[in-house]
Amino acid sequence: MHSLKSRLATWVFLPMLVCSAIDLVVTYRSADRVATEVQRQLLRGSARIIAEQMAADGGASNGAPPAAFELFADENQDRVFYAVRRSDGRLIDGDAALTPPPSLGLGEQESYFKSRVRGDPVRVVAYGQDLRDGGHITVEVAQTMRGHAALRKRLFLMTAREHLVLLALVLVALVVALRWTLRPLMQFSERVGRRQPGSLEQLDAAAVPRELLPVIGALNGYVVRLDQTLSAYERFVASTAHHLRTSFAILTSQLNYGMRDERVGPEQKALLAAMQNTTVQGTKVINQLLILASIEQGRQHAHPEQPPPSTVLSETVTSVIEELAPLAQRYDVELGLDASDDGLVLAAAPHLLREITFNLIDNAIKHMEGPGSVSVRIQRAGNCALLRIVDTGPGIAAAHRDRVFERFYRADPGKPNSFGLGLSIVKEICDSLKGEIRMGAGEQGRGLQVDVRLPLAVAGMTSEVRTPGRQDLREPS
Template sequence: MNLNALHTLSLRRTLLLVLVPGLLLVGGAEVWLTWRTAVDAANAAYDRSLLGAIKAMDANISTASGGLGVELPYRLLEFFELTANGRVYYRVATEDGLVDIGNADLPPPPRVLVSESPQYSDATYYDEPVRVGSYARVLDPPLAGQAAGQRVIIQIAETLESRQAFTRALVLESVARDLLLLVVAIGLMTGAVGWALRPLTRLRNEVEARSALDLTPILPMGIPADVLPLVEAINHHVERSRQQTQARQRFVEDASHQLRTPLATLTTQIGFALREPDPAKQREALLAIKTQLEETVWQTNQMLTLARVDSAALRADTLDVSELVEKTTRKWWPAARELNIDLGFEPDAETLRVVADAALLQEALSNLLHNALNYTPRGGRVTVKLTHSECEGVISVIDNGPGLPMQERAHAADRFFRGSNASLQGTGLGLAIVRSIAERHGGELRLDSGANDQGFAASIVLPRRPTAG
């Protein structure tokens, strides 16, 4: 199975499919180590017994007569055979082979013997495996006619029945113990995985039981720390969905509330125009219908703009605010000339860059300019000004119109709010759109008086650092 395919399974199956084979592999390695340890332990125990027999035989070697004499301890050999539970062979010989007593054809040691240091080796004797212990020491005195330093070789070999039986019993006992531990470990692991995943099951059941209209956050209580970032991401998504749902609901409520009156007025005006026989009065009624339609279209466009601002994703990029603001201001110069208003632009002393959505920022500035030109009297002045501090950039639209009473500024950016001194038709959505755009960029809309406490100043404040959209 492709390892990536495991991620499509449940967490329980994935963990078990990964951990159980790992435990089995570890168990197999443990059995192999147990077998090797048992073999080494059996060899160590039996080799000590073999060395004891060699030492006992060495104690009965004599060269006092000038030749090599061995007084075999037969009872000792018989006892050793009983202990070894098999056959025992021995050989005593000089290193040069002049004297050879016992089983002369025993396999020689595979390596050169070091005096008084036993050597053990596995060999085959009479077609059966044997364990051979070899030992060498210097004869003192040497045999007659031999130089000093002559050595005697002592070898004792035993068949492996007893060793193998002991090793087999030890291995089987260890394997049985390891298998029991492995089964218990797999059982505990399965139970632990199931218990650890219970919060996820509860979370799944809680989400499935929710209605389609329930957009409350998921409570993080009892959620494992590893899953908590996922829950936080889900809550963040739920919060965005809730905001979009609220924006749609607000739009429907605003549309039903704000368009009912203009549509009713249009119906009345059209009925009056149809009943009016006088062409002049009929034309007057049609002009009123046209004006009402234009206001309704503008109001509808403003509501659509506000809905789009509330729900659309930001396409933020690093912008040269000076260039964008100057370009937008130039587009309003023809409208300012028709109203005989001096529309100017004061750039910042240095290039001002922020991370923002160019289209939304242009929309916000256009709404401020529209309001300023509408409420500034003919012959007045409107100034677009750029300033900045270390952490924020400010786009201000300042006019010398009637302004807004101080006590009403806190609600000036509310939807459909109209100042008490407003003399022109309007939707009351312009500043609401600007505030929504500023907040979407992590900034704010500031409202204040104009120069010398005259007129009105509306400022879009944007942070000079990247913000999440």
């Protein structure tokens, strides 16, 4: 009953079903009355034929005429009994097993009652007839109940079939009506379900029933207020991060100056080095927050009529590998690139592709627990470019692979210099580019394999192809 369609169907069809059940009970009783009336008419007709014949014979016992029993001829093969008695109760003709009727006055009178003959239930008619000589006879005719039950059943089943056909037609009409009536609501539900997570696009109120307008108005109002709140939050984060980055840059310069001062002792230099390392990590977090804010702002204020820039993926990956080569050498990690399709062009800005590649390779190197290797492969996969990064490190447990894309989530809280923002940046960029990222175990179940699928650029829908210059690169942290 959690479905509106189910509720409507239940409260429309259930009362009709109850009414049909009540009507079937009434129909059964009506069928019983009709069958009883038919049987009574047959019994009365048979008794009158016998009575008239006996009156014509002056009350002599010459047997019942065959026409009196032809009325009961049917496929049910009911047994028929008769008895003729005088007014004093003496049996003139027929079966003595018939129970004498209750008191019956003179003249042509009739009465009906139920009885049993040799163990079979019967319905009996007692019909009085006056004779010419002034005498009076009573004719009894009894019939077993098989024909009565069969007629009652036929009448009931005929009505029940009509009810079932009517209920089936009503059910079909109800399904069609519900689908037609609730189609706008189902379409509205599908439209809401197809929206991208985090989308702040307002719903179109055109061509919708009046009943949905308050809901759409409330949702659109909420979207507007949420957009304003998020925009203010993003501006606050971006402004704060810019100010902090400036302050950290000044602090870094002061620490560098202090490290070069000959008057500073070894213990003080060690303290300054620790402060410098903390400052570098803080600067990294600030830069990541700025990247997240810029991605969100680009998503909210995108211009569909403006074609996105195009970037050659292999060139971006090559520049990142060259930049991270010293870091890999320091960690004793071997970097490899297999660009079988080195001409794949993506409809994305170079700095976004660089963020994806840099974060994934940088994580693979820094989380290596000893000498190992990180291999990068670029290939076409249908209408997408597949960027696969496989390392021989400890990998990520299956229970954490979905949550590592959440902001500030760390699979290993004890890992130093990890703030849980790198993979969330990668996921945000993939979503903004309508791509996807998946994680799995590496070769032979060892290490980690990360697959990034990004749509290829469509000819005529992108601006000029850009290659990452030195201004797009950043110093490794």
